Amino acid sequence: MDLNYAPEDLTFREATRKWFAANTPTHDLKTLDERKAWHRTLYEAGYVGMLWPKEYGGRGATPMQQAIVSDEMARVNAPPAINGLGIGFIGPTIIVHGTEQQKQRYLKKMLTAEEIWCQLYSEPNAGSDLAGLKTRAEDHGEHFVVNGQKIWTSSGPIADWGILLCRTDAKVPKHKGISCFLLNMRQPGVEVRPLKQITGSSLFSEVFMTNARAERSDLIGNLGQGWEIAQTTLGYERGGNSLGRVTRYASAFNQLVKATKELRRHGKPLIEDAAVRAKLGRIYADLEVQRYAALRVLSALQKGDAPGAGSSITKLSYTEFEKRYYELALEILGPEGQLLAPQHEFDEIDTSSGEPGTWAHAFLWSRAGTIYSGSSEIQKNVIGERVLGLPKEIRADRVKA
């Protein structure tokens, strides 16, 4: 056991820190064009798709280097790259399961954010029970005709392409009749309607597919292999930038400490109140444990250990922590914590996804983590079955299968 950074990682961190000190935009990026331009700058500096193999435009970097970059970005509140879903897991899915032709066609433009990607998985009646999805694709030879509805689609309104799970065979057990396609979002049969969230913004959308066209050449893997492919995909999504996320929590915590020194209640600064101090201590201990756990995961990734079902523990841990964190923070801050527009410098904090906002935004956004990408309840099922080896529950759909 040795938690010191290797000399080459320290050198890399120093170079990264310098680059972000010199290049991080000083103003909020408002338009999509501004964000694409920032993404392009990051890409050209080699900070996008770092884990991708060099032959597909990546850097072939180590997990440690990627973690250092996300950590350094968090330190200076640098805006994240866009196309996160594409680069984080749709691209890797194509790299693992795609044809050479698909790789040539899609990967480079994904990295440069020339084409933005979204994920078309969840449906109104297929959330946690994703395999119950009903969107269907009919085989018309050279292409498939897609009909159905998707929901909770991040980046839907700006997406050029989507990775789609749909049913191609209704006669086989539900997990076996699903296929995975790359779908052109810019076609008449695809309609995207923004969905306003409790934060007030519309990062999500609903996607309606009416006789939309998916090319046979855009099928990933074989027909009926979609569920299996989705499992690897979700695994990527859960690995993630844990160190950078913890650093964003930590910068927000520094703002919270500042707030407790400036805000007063009962004639004294909040920081002198024993109940407030107890809450601060609880958040800090919890936050540090998330950091230690992130280092532990990172050290395993660095050695080439696949996170597997263990990544469910990480996801469960930080998303549940995030709720506890912002609940306690808003208890400490009182009504100040509910402001939508900052009135003090300490009101300005990023959400864990890196979006600029206030305590209120971070608090509201914290409710998303334990639902997206497999809810806490689904993670606990995965942990129970695949890590602890507890018996599977008897389920109606498994009995039928």
Next chain:
Amino acid sequence: MDFAFSSDQQLLKNSARAFLDEHCKPAVVRSMWEDPRGESEGLWKEMAQLGWLGLSLPEAHGGSGLGMVETAILLEELGRAAYPGPYLPTMLAASAIDEAGTDAQKKRWLPAVATGDARATIAFLDKDLDWGPDAVGTRAERTPQGWTLTGEKRFVPWAHVANVLLVPAVGPEGLTVFLVEPSARGLGLSPVSGMDLATRWVHVSLDRVPVASDTVLGAAGGGAALLGWLLRRGAVGAAAEMLGAARRCLDMSVGYAKVREQFGQPIGSFQAIRHKCAEMLLEVENSHSATYYAAWALDAGAEDQELAASVAKAYVGDAARKVCGDSIQVHGGIGFTWEYDLHLYFKRAKALEPMYGDGDYHRELIVRKIAG
């Protein structure tokens, strides 16, 4: 950066597990409940032979020169076995003698600890049960021969079997730590019984106890720093032991949930039970990260070592209480019986929770450090 144990560390863990599974079965723990000493001399000597008692002591004094990570590995396994005996207090006291003692003090005590001939403990708490060095009420007065100590120490672990006690007292120079032998005139020992019958606490009364000049450990007046140093090691050591108890409770719960059937199915197939077990695993894994991060930070002299020790104690104390408690819930009625072994570990974790600073104390230390 490597968070995993080295092969030597893994070997230590495996051999400790194997030894304790064989020699510290629940029946052995139970057999000590009625024992006046509460610990087994034979087991202690075997631990000495395995090199556990000198694990972190210097080679020059019969030890192996290993660090807090290795000590935590052993303590986790001891907690997992609900080992009854003075391992943690002896390890802490000996490490303080190694850290601050004179050559003569080291020669006197360290080889004896390493060979299993001496046990030691620390009288941290005074009358008002505060872990802060400012709260010590015991007085040290100078005499022509040395000092006399007067005061009352409470909840001193395993003082009744200790050959030497580290006693903090306030003298003219300030807080000072003394090495006191229990045979000293005026020293009284009154064992008290807590819930965990395999942990022994003793109230120690000091009525003008005479001690020689050469029993001062470190500088006279330098006690606060030494006690802070010890408290951090104690906090991490206790965290490791609580982690072991929690891991044992988790393992027993998962094992039980696989075989216990209700409504015609193993109860582990019900989400109500499975989710509880998943939450327990999360707490245990986070406790592992917290404990070993802190142990490494102490060994490495990391910048955040003080914070890390407090984080570990605060987090693991809460986590172990929850995990051990939930394990009783998973088991249902059988988990509440005296015959079933779950309460050995449940009570061990609870007994350590207030020791070396409870969660509230360490959270306050954290806030002082980061926010003033």
